[in-house]
Amino acid sequence: xxxxxxxxxxxxxxxxxxxxxxxxxxxxxxxxxxxxxxxxxxxxxxxxxxxxxxxxxxxxxxxxxxxxxxxxxxxxxxxxxxxxxxxxxxxxxxxxxxxxxxxxxxxxxxxxxxxxxxxxxxxxxxxxxxxxxxxxxxxxxxxxxxxxxxxxxxxxxxxxxxxxxxxxxxxxxxxxxxxxxxxxxxxxxxxxxxxxxxxxxxxxxxxxxxxxxxxxxxxxxxxxxxxxxxxxxxxxxxxxxxxxxxxxxxxxxxxxxxxxxxxxxxxxxxxxxxxxxxxxxxxxxxxxxxxxxxxxxxxxxxxxxxxxxxxxxxxxxxxxxxxxxxxxxxxxxxxxxxxxxxxxxxxxxxxxxxxxxxxxxxxxxxxxxxxxxxxxxxxxxxxxxxxxxxxxxxxxxxxxxxxxxxxxxxxxxxxxxxxxxxxxxxxxxxxxxxxxxxxxxxxxxxxxxxxxxxxxxxxxxxxxxxxxxxxxxxxxxxxxxxxxxxxxxxxxxxxxxxxxxxxxxxxxxxxxxxxxxxxxxxxxxxxxxxxxxxxxxxxxxxxxxxxxxxxxxxxxxxxxxxxxxxxxxxxxxxxxxxxxxxxxxxxxxxxxxx
Numbered sequence: 352x353x354x355x356x357x358x359x360x361x362x363x364x365x366x367x368x369x370x371x372x373x374x375x376x377x378x379x380x381x382x383x384x385x386x387x388x389x390x391x392x393x394x395x396x397x398x399x400x401x402x403x404x405x406x407x408x409x410x411x412x413x414x415x416x417x418x419x420x421x422x423x424x425x426x427x428x429x430x431x432x433x434x435x436x437x438x439x440x441x442x443x444x445x446x447x448x449x450x451x452x453x454x455x456x457x458x459x460x461x462x463x464x465x466x467x468x469x470x471x472x473x474x475x476x477x478x479x480x481x482x483x484x485x486x487x488x489x490x491x492x493x494x495x496x497x498x499x500x501x502x503x504x505x506x507x508x509x510x511x512x513x514x515x516x517x518x519x520x521x522x523x524x525x526x527x528x529x530x531x532x533x534x535x536x537x538x539x540x541x542x543x544x545x546x547x548x549x550x551x552x553x554x555x556x557x558x559x560x561x562x563x564x565x566x567x568x569x570x571x572x573x574x575x576x577x578x579x580x581x582x583x584x585x586x587x588x589x590x591x592x593x594x595x596x597x598x599x600x601x602x603x604x605x606x607x608x609x610x611x612x613x614x615x616x617x618x619x620x621x622x623x624x625x626x627x628x629x630x631x632x633x634x635x636x637x638x639x640x641x642x643x644x645x646x647x648x649x650x651x652x653x654x655x656x657x658x659x660x661x662x663x664x665x666x667x668x669x670x671x672x673x674x675x676x677x678x679x680x681x682x683x684x685x686x687x688x689x690x691x692x693x694x695x696x697x698x699x700x701x702x703x704x705x706x707x708x709x710x711x712x713x714x715x716x717x718x719x720x721x722x723x724x725x726x727x728x729x730x731x732x733x734x735x736x737x738x739x740x741x742x743x744x745x746x747x748x749x750x751x752x753x754x755x756x757x758x759x760x761x762x763x764x765x766x767x768x769x770x771x772x773x774x775x776x777x778x779x780x781x782x783x784x785x786x787x788x789x790x791x792x793x794x795x796x797x798x799x800x801x802x803x804x805x806x807x808x809x810x811x812x813x814x815x816x817x818x819x820x821x822x823x824x825x826x827x828x829x830x831x832x833x834x835x836x837x838x839x840x841x842x843x844x845x846x847x848x849x850x851x852x853x854x855x856x857x858x859x860x861x862x863x864x865x866x867x868x869x870x871x872x873x874x875x876x877x878x879x880x881x882x883x884x885x886x887x888x889x890x891x892x893x894x895x896x897x898x899x900x901x902x903x904x905x906x907x908x909x910x911x912x913x914x915x916x917x918x919x920x921x922x923x924x925x926x927x928x929x930x931x932x933x934x935x936x937x938x939x940x941x942x943x944x945x
Contacts, residue, residue: 390545390557390559391545391546391558391596391598391601393560393561393585395593395594396584396593398584398595399593400567400585402472405428408437408455409430409439409453412457416456416457420458423444424445426442426444426446427440427473427491428442428473429473429474429488430453431474431476431486431526433475433476433482433483433502434482436454437453438451438452438453438483438486439451439452439458442466446465448466448470449462449463450504452504459919461886461918461920462916462919462921463920464508464921466490469493470491471492471493471523472522472523473489473491474489475487475489476488476502477526477527477528477535477570478528478534483502486501486502486503487500487501487502489513489524489526490524491521491523491538493520493522495512496512496514496515496516496521497513497515497524504916504918504919505889505916507890507916514538514547518542519542519543521538522540522566522567524536524538525568525569527571527581529581529602530573531579531602531603531604532550532551532552532603532604533607535548535581536548536549537568537570539567541565543558544562544563544564545557545558545565546559546568548598550602551605551607552605552606553605559596563589563590564587566588567585567586568583569585570583571583571584580597580602582596582597583597583598614831614874614944616859616860616874616876617873618875618876618877619875619877619910620877620880620885621885621887621927621928622885622904623666623668623927624668624885624886624926625662625925626662626668627917627922627923627925628654628658629660629923630658630660630923631923632658633924634656634658634923634924635655635656635657635914635923636655636656636680636892636893637655637682637895638653638682638893638895638913638926639682639703639895640895641701642686642897642899642901643721645720645721647902648902649723651665651666651671651723652668652911652926652928653682653684654913654926657678657679657708659677659678660673660679661676661679661703661714661725662674663725666905666909668926672725674725674727676705676714676716677707677709678709679707679714680738680739681705681706681742681893683742684701685704685750686701686745687699687700687701687702687745694717694726695726697719697722697724699719699720700718702718702728702743702750702766703725704716704743706738706741711732711735711736711737713730713733713741713764713777714727714729715727715728715729715731716728729774729775731764731777733754733764735755737757737758739754739755739756739757739789739790740790740837742791744801746796746815750767750768751780752766753792753803753813755789755790757788758784759788760782760784761782761822762779763780763781763782763818764778765778783813783821783822785803785811785822786805787806788807789803789806790892791836791839791853791893793839793841795848795865797848800813800865801815802841806837808824808834808836809825809826809827810836810839812825826863831857831859832854832871833854833856834855835856836854837853837891838852838891838892839853839894840896842910842931844934845935847864849938850862850864850869851894851896853893853894855890859876860876860877861874862937862941872938872942873941875934875937876888877912885919885927886914887914887927888912888913889916891912891914891915892913894911895910895911896909896910897931898931904930904932906932907930907931907935908930908931908932909928909931910933911927912926912927912929914926
């Protein structure tokens with residue numbers, strides 16, 4: 352079967368049209384309703400099929416929760432336990448899907464998004480030891496058929512068409528589990544007196560021995576190991592009667608799919624998250640860290656809103672200031688040791704340098720000593736047609752900047768600050784090209800090596816002690832790392848320096864050694880911190896690390912990542928803040944496992 356994916360974030364009219372187009376042309380999604388097997392025997396039972404089947408833990412929630420959750424009506428409602436928590440899907444009368452996680456009797460809204468009309472029911476994967484990362488939920492759509500979506504809230508919001516058949520409005524869907532066959536999915540249509548059954552190895556349609564118009568379908572749990580196949584329950588929409596059927600001779604055992612041998616990423620928990628950026632969509636991009644040597648706890652995170660501003664945040668994530676200087680994509684902070692003042696005469700101890708796509712320029716800002724206040728000093732024009740990523744570093748008394756474009760072109764500039772006038776002088780000293788789009792880069796000034804990320808390929812090294820050196824491919828993307836590789840940073844643990852790279856395709860971060868082997872040590876991820884109601888991080892663009900002692904919980908440094916999907920609840924993008932101790936301990940664990 353071919354599953355066709357329709358991005359849910361497309362405009363609603365376009366999604367409806369595209370869904371219809373895909374469905375009508377999706378011959379692989381159809382299932383022939385003619386059977387070679389005998390009909391399924393239905394037995395009338397005194398049994399009520401709840402239109403919205405919910406576990407007792409959720410049903411016992413206070414009326415205040417229920418009134419709030421369902422204030423805009425209910426078109427489809429389902430729940431299932433994944434790990435230690437129940438997850439609940441509610442599609443309301445405005446065609447919005449809301450995903451909740453229940454902790455005891457308390458719901459936490461994880462995400463909300465438009466799903467479109469026609470959703471009649473839903474069901475969440477049921478399987479032994481199901482992990483959230485592999486869980487799925489199904490939507491019965493009377494217009495388009497049966498959809499499947501990943502349940503993990505950090506996954507891309509997209510749905511795949513699992514079944515479509517002309518003149519077959521799918522209205523009921525259910526999930527179950529059988530020790531003999533593994534996870535089960537069933538769906539029904541009032542237009543056909545039968546049921547579609549799917550296991551992990553087969554799908555088939557079974558007609559009923561009675562002519563009914565089924566609208567609801569449910570599984571029961573297997574009664575005992577002697578009857579390892581659950582019962583099936585359906586209703587007749589025309590009469591209201593409920594029927595039960597045994598599936599014992601309809602489902603044959605099948606082999607379970609092989610377990611993944613891929614090692615798991617070590618989860619890190621963010622202790623804070625920043626105020627969301629002002630702009631919607633893909634806006635937050637890259638963070639940098641300014642160390643306040645006069646008061647380390649008052650240090651700042653500087654983050655880009657690539658749709659219009661450069662923001663500063665406290666280490667606890669509170670936005671301190673916003674500077675609308677243009678569409679800044681990447682930012683770097685470089686400490687300076689010699690003089691310099693802001694335009695108002697305040698001493699400075701660092702420069703913040705950003706790639707500004709509004710003017711294809713390098714925006715250079717002063718960072719005021721003591722307060723961290725930013726002030727624009729200069730916009731340095733570049734010949735790049737689409738400026739993108741950058742990194743900056745101290746080199747031979749100057750500040751050098753490596754800046755790239757989406758075409759792969761790289762330029763190296765040397766900047767010098769006139770301490771009397773505050774003017775920035777810039778000269779281009781080197782140009783080279785990578786084969787495809789780069790973005791993130793970071794420089795190890797001790798080794799004189801720059802690491803350059805080519806998003807779809809890997810990481811290149813460049814000898815920055817030579818102004819005309821050629822880059823060399825050092826790391827090629829290979830599982831478990833997935834493209835795009837965008838954010839890059841360096842972090843020291845127990846005297847060893849590691850390269851941290853965002854593995855955007857699987858919402859993780861790769862940890863590489865920086866010796867001559869550039870071996871992959873392992874993977875980490877930023878997972879949900881339920882106690883603080885901070886979601887995990889996904890589709891990270893930029894990231895930043897620092898080994899400085901900021902005091903308190905950040906005495907062993909800090910790790911900051913951009914979050915491409917800010918949920919719990921759904922919000923504009925932001926940055927997640929992790930302690931350096933958490934990252935260091937994870938790297939120690941990876942080394943121990945190796």
